[in-house]
Amino acid sequence: MLLELNNLTIPTFDKRKNIVEKISLDVQKGSIHAIIGPNGSGKSTIAYSIMGLENYQPSEGEIIFEGENITELGVTERAQRGITLAWQEPARIEGLSVLKYIALGIKDKSNLKKKVIEALKTVNLEPKKYINRFIDESLSGGERKRIELAATIAMRPKLILLDEPDAGLDMIVIEDFLNIFNKIKELDMTILLITHREDIGMVADRGTLVWQGMSLITDKFAEVMLRYCAKAGLKEFCKRTLFEDTEKCFDEDYIDKIFAEENSK
Amino acid sequence: MSNTEYPEEILQSLGDYNIDVRDFLPGHGGGAKLLLDFNKISGVEEIEGVVLKGREIENGIVADIIIKEGSVIEEPVHLCFGVKNETGVQEIFPRIIAEDNTEVKIQAHCSFPNADGLIHKMFGHFYIGNNCKFSYNETHYHGEKSGALVAPVSYMYIGENSIYENTFNLTSGTPGKVKIMLDIYAMKNSVIRSNIKAFGKSGKDSIRIRDAIYLEGENARSVLKMKAAAKNGGEVLMYGITEGNAPRCNGHVECQEIVLGKGSICRARPFIRAIDPTSTVSHEASLGRFPQKWLDELQAKGLTEEEATEILIEAMLREE
Numbered sequence: 001m002l003l004e005l006n007n008l009t010i011p012t013f014d015k016r017k018n019i020v021e022k023i024s025l026d027v028q029k030g031s032i033h034a035i036i037g038p039n040g041s042g043k044s045t046i047a048y049s050i051m052g053l054e055n056y057q058p059s060e061g062e063i064i065f066e067g068e069n070i071t072e073l074g075v076t077e078r079a080q081r082g083i084t085l086a087w088q089e090p091a092r093i094e095g096l097s098v099l100k101y102i103a104l105g106i107k108d109k110s111n112l113k114k115k116v117i118e119a120l121k122t123v124n125l126e127p128k129k130y131i132n133r134f135i136d137e138s139l140s141g142g143e144r145k146r147i148e149l150a151a152t153i154a155m156r157p158k159l160i161l162l163d164e165p166d167a168g169l170d171m172i173v174i175e176d177f178l179n180i181f182n183k184i185k186e187l188d189m190t191i192l193l194i195t196h197r198e199d200i201g202m203v204a205d206r207g208t209l210v211w212q213g214m215s216l217i218t219d220k221f222a223e224v225m226l227r228y229c230a231k232a233g234l235k236e237f238c239k240r241t242l243f244e245d246t247e248k249c250f251d252e253d254y255i256d257k258i259f260a261e262e263n264s265k
Numbered sequence: 266m267s268n269t270e271y272p273e274e275i276l277q278s279l280g281d282y283n284i285d286v287r288d289f290l291p292g293h294g295g296g297a298k299l300l301l302d303f304n305k306i307s308g309v310e311e312i313e314g315v316v317l318k319g320r321e322i323e324n325g326i327v328a329d330i331i332i333k334e335g336s337v338i339e340e341p342v343h344l345c346f347g348v349k350n351e352t353g354v355q356e357i358f359p360r361i362i363a364e365d366n367t368e369v370k371i372q373a374h375c376s377f378p379n380a381d382g383l384i385h386k387m388f389g390h391f392y393i394g395n396n397c398k399f400s401y402n403e404t405h406y407h408g409e410k411s412g413a414l415v416a417p418v419s420y421m422y423i424g425e426n427s428i429y430e431n432t433f434n435l436t437s438g439t440p441g442k443v444k445i446m447l448d449i450y451a452m453k454n455s456v457i458r459s460n461i462k463a464f465g466k467s468g469k470d471s472i473r474i475r476d477a478i479y480l481e482g483e484n485a486r487s488v489l490k491m492k493a494a495a496k497n498g499g500e501v502l503m504y505g506i507t508e509g510n511a512p513r514c515n516g517h518v519e520c521q522e523i524v525l526g527k528g529s530i531c532r533a534r535p536f537i538r539a540i541d542p543t544s545t546v547s548h549e550a551s552l553g554r555f556p557q558k559w560l561d562e563l564q565a566k567g568l569t570e571e572e573a574t575e576i577l578i579e580a581m582l583r584e585e
């Protein structure tokens with residue numbers, strides 16, 4: 001087990017209400033673990049709190065990383081232990097070059113440029129076109145997200161929290177991202193993937209469904225997705241598109257059974 | 266002259282700016298140059314179109330730098346004012362004249378790597394003729410002991426249809442006490458771009474810069490950018506002045522500042538005035554600290570808050 005959240009409750013900054021409550025899940029080493037759930041269900045909040053950001057400190061529960069309780073640690077310390085986050089919308093910082101930015105997280109500074117070039121290749125950006133550019137407004141949203149991904153990969157962390165890497169990208173690019181995830185996996189990193197898209201989620205080994213601030217189920221991804229569809233009442237969609245012709249396919253009876261269970265709640 | 270005659274420490278001192286002074290030594294590169302080793306002229310090289318004359322005086326030099334009419338000078342003219350001593354006084358009185366229809370870049374490197382009670386003063390007069398392209402870049406390094414007192418004063422006259430670019434950089438090392446005054450008079454159709462950057466790093470650093478641009482000719486235009494950062498009790502005060510005194514002239518002042526740590530003071534203030542009703546002068550200012558998200562992003566890559574801030578300041582003060 002790489003990461004474990006036990007009964008994590010995260011209040012809003014003013015402590016007036018809880019954004020998520022009693023979240024529990026576990027992420028296995030070397031896996032791609034997807035967190036799915038509708039807008040506003042608390043997915044980003046969970047990622048921020050795993051990263052240790054200031055306004056997302058839990059009021060209850062604990063975060064265990066490689067057997068160590070890291071709930072009280074700051075962002076830097078968590079990053080130094082091997083956790084990093086690729087933001088849903090990474091910032092643009094004038095004056096900071098792509099080379100310098102990607103190099104930031106590389107601990108062993110020998111052959112630095114070569115490592116940066118390698119990282120850019122991993123996210124399918126042509127190194128010589130990008131390495132001397134700046135991460136300012138001149139980059140498109142997709143380019144900026146890839147550079148962010150390159151920077152996190154270059155760090156060689158143990159766990160990458162990816163908050164909607166697919167947001168704002170077109171279909172053609174999605175294919176590309178699936179390849180990138182596989183490359184990351186080969187590099188022995190674990191991915192916690194937050195996404196809205198079932199097609200992206202399909203690369204995941206396991207998943208957790210977050211619904212209205214609660215973690216409902218953690219299981220094999222297909223199982224989690226099925227439960228999500230049942231919750232949302234998307235039976236036809238589920239049968240026709242989601243599990244058709246995939247190796248993760250369920251038989252119709254099983255799908256009917258899950259939907260019936262959900263309806264009777 | 267071989268490298269060994271010029272103090273090695275000075276040659277290497279601008280590495281943080283990606284400048285290797287060796288590239289500018291006599292016998293290297295094709296540019297005209299004048300090197301001052303404390304109060305002694307240790308090298309002069311003229312090229313066609315550039316007159317360089319220096320005369321040693323008690324505490325420094327008087328120098329004439331003339332770009333002859335119509336000359337387009339490809340390689341930058343290099344002025345190096347180095348002092349390796351800890352103390353002493355270096356005074357420079359340059360007179361820089363760009364005659365009409367000339368193009369030139371002047372790079373001045375002022376390096377005092379061991380300064381600990383050292384005084385450097387300059388009184389500069391710049392006369393830029395008509396239809397010129399003139400760029401003046403001054404990069405400073407004052408060592409790591411906050412031990413320099415540096416006080417340059419310059420008057421610059423920019424002729425009609427000329428483009429004048431001025432950059433001043435004092436971001437590496439510890440500045441010490443710095444007082445800079447710059448008056449630029451811009452004539453008809455001239456364009457002025459002035460970029461100033463300074464970083465105060467300790468309570469012993471105090472930087473005051475007053476950069477004034479007077480748009481005196483019709484349709485003269487200017488952009489003045491000042492970027493300042495102060496940490497650990499350092500003080501940076503910058504005054505960016507622009508006056509629109511002629512018809513249809515247009516000036517803009519931009520100030521950006523970051524203050525960190527207790528006791529640090531950083532002020533980058535625009536002062537603008539438009540006397541002529543058809544002229545426009547505007548300003549923009551931002552101050553404070555970096556957005557938390559920027560810090561979070563860098564910290565999530567394993568940097569401490571302090572390291573992240575350094576990187577962001579460096580980015581802000583980057584050479585343009």
Ligand SMILES: Nc1ncnc2c1ncn2[C@@H]1O[C@H](COP(=O)(O)OP(=O)(O)OP(=O)(O)O)[C@@H](O)[C@H]1O
Nearest residue numbers: 012013019037038039040041042043044045046055
């Ligand atoms: N600081 C805060 N104060 C109050 N409410 C907050 C705060 N931060 C987040 N919330 C709320 O908590 C809920 C969960 O937000 P979160 O960003 O985690 O959702 P999400 O699942 O990532 O959504 P999306 O899919 O749109 O990215 C939202 O309703 C949001 O408005």
Ligand SMILES: [Mg+2]
Nearest residue numbers: 043044045088
């Ligand atoms: Mg989100």
